[in-house]
Amino acid sequence: MSLYVCDSYEKLPAILKKEGVSGTRAMVVGDTNTLSLYGEDVANVLASVFTSVHRYAFPAGEEHKNLTSIEELYRALLVASFDRHDVIFALGGGVVGDMAGFAAATYMRGIRYVQLPTTLLAQVDSSIGGKTGVDFEGYKNMVGAFHMPAFIYTVPGTLATLDRVQFSSGMGEVIKSALLGSEDFFEWLLGNIYEIDEREPEVIMEMVRRTASIKERIVKEDPTEKGIRAVLNLGHTLGHAIEKFLEFRLPHGHCVALGCVAAAKISEGRGLLSTEELFEIRDVLVAFDLPILVDGLDKEAVVALTKADKKMQGGQIRFVLLKKIGKAFVAKDVTDAELFDALKFICAEDILVEG
Ligand SMILES: NC(=O)c1ccc[n+]([C@@H]2O[C@H](COP(=O)([O-])OP(=O)(O)OC[C@H]3O[C@@H](n4cnc5c(N)ncnc54)[C@H](O)[C@@H]3O)[C@@H](O)[C@H]2O)c1
Numbered sequence: 001m002s003l004y005v006c007d008s009y010e011k012l013p014a015i016l017k018k019e020g021v022s023g024t025r026a027m028v029v030g031d032t033n034t035l036s037l038y039g040e041d042v043a044n045v046l047a048s049v050f051t052s053v054h055r056y057a058f059p060a061g062e063e064h065k066n067l068t069s070i071e072e073l074y075r076a077l078l079v080a081s082f083d084r085h086d087v088i089f090a091l092g093g094g095v096v097g098d099m100a101g102f103a104a105a106t107y108m109r110g111i112r113y114v115q116l117p118t119t120l121l122a123q124v125d126s127s128i129g130g131k132t133g134v135d136f137e138g139y140k141n142m143v144g145a146f147h148m149p150a151f152i153y154t155v156p157g158t159l160a161t162l163d164r165v166q167f168s169s170g171m172g173e174v175i176k177s178a179l180l181g182s183e184d185f186f187e188w189l190l191g192n193i194y195e196i197d198e199r200e201p202e203v204i205m206e207m208v209r210r211t212a213s214i215k216e217r218i219v220k221e222d223p224t225e226k227g228i229r230a231v232l233n234l235g236h237t238l239g240h241a242i243e244k245f246l247e248f249r250l251p252h253g254h255c256v257a258l259g260c261v262a263a264a265k266i267s268e269g270r271g272l273l274s275t276e277e278l279f280e281i282r283d284v285l286v287a288f289d290l291p292i293l294v295d296g297l298d299k300e301a302v303v304a305l306t307k308a309d310k311k312m313q314g315g316q317i318r319f320v321l322l323k324k325i326g327k328a329f330v331a332k333d334v335t336d337a338e339l340f341d342a343l344k345f346i347c348a349e350d351i352l353v354e355g
Helices: 009-018 032-046 067-079 094-109 120-126 156-161 164-181 183-191 193-197 201-221 228-233 236-245 252-269 275-287 299-308 336-346 348-354
Strands: 002-005 025-031 052-058 087-092 112-117 131-136 139-146 151-154 319-324 327-331
Touching: 002 201, 009 032, 009 151, 025 032, 025 067, 025 094, 032 052, 032 087, 032 156, 052 067, 052 094, 067 094, 067 131, 087 094, 094 112, 094 120, 094 131, 094 139, 112 120, 120 156, 120 164, 120 201, 151 201, 156 201, 164 183, 164 201, 164 228, 164 252, 164 275, 164 319, 164 327, 183 193, 183 201, 183 275, 193 201, 201 228, 228 236, 228 319, 228 327, 236 252, 236 299, 236 319, 236 336, 252 275, 252 319, 252 336, 299 336, 336 348
Parallel strands: 002 151, 025 052, 025 087, 087 112, 112 151
Antiparallel strands: 131 139, 319 327
8 A cells, every 4th residue: 555645636647557556437536525626636637547537525524424425425336337447536534535445345345446635634544544434323433344545645735725623633643643653753743833833835745744654654564453553543542532422522633632641641650751741742732723631521421431442352441652752552451540640631620620
């Protein structure tokens, strides 16, 4: 699975050729926003490679990430006479990538697809690694499949149209990746706060490339999450529980940021991180508009949700902690006391009471 970071969609035909991806038909699958923003650019370049180029838009939003939307896409593929030799292009954020990828994994028992991610979260995280799927009965990503894209082609310039909240949510995953995979990259982020905030194209290109390569390296080692890949869940065990407790009112990357602070707090409590490093991590998150405190958390309820998380194995929570900045590991012995202590550290009410 190769990853290309480019300044426009112009090079897509050359990359298709290099990767040996061809076919008669292409389906550019986006959502109502991404297809109207970039669908035409992509369809135009693909017209030089495929005999027919079709477009399909899901309604935008996580609430449409379900099997009904997948069925609609299957119908569009059938109407366009798609067969196993044809190719789907997933043009959008994580929702589009997960759904188009899942349709590709299952239509005619699997056809090829290419990821064209357009949110920061998708460019640095969700487009990489071949996890596809939909939400089911209120559970996120409950139904899905591992299906690797033929390749990933990222144009960071598309981030120019992304709103501030979505951008900062993606920054949660960027900082998470630096924390678990590269101290050097963490320092680089610290040195480029202003440039990233201004979305300077060269700096954004480098940031996307470096973050994506951390995930790519780990996924290559463990494609089906049997071991080391679990470190990518840094900030996610408590993060998911917080996201669920707040009924998805807080963006995913913001919950991950809170989860990272909690994981750093437990790591500090075990003497793995210094207090200075713990506060440095909080400072970086704040610099990128990410929360380090949250109102109205019921700590008992969040711990209960954490235990219900599907990452729990054999009655134990698998919790990702930091050995140091840039190096993560999976701990199976995190106690309830440590969880409560970490949650206290991110609960606004507790911090204010302590003054
Ligand atoms: N497969 C994985 O490994 C993996 C990993 C992390 C997250 N995810 C999934 O990713 C999803 C979240 O992805 P997301 O945060 O990208 O959300 P999203 O796909 O819903 O995109 C957020 C919003 O931004 C809009 N948008 C996308 N690109 C844009 C652009 N360039 N300019 C303007 N608007 C744009 C979209 O239309 C949408 O309204 C969740 O469903 C999550 O489960 C998957």
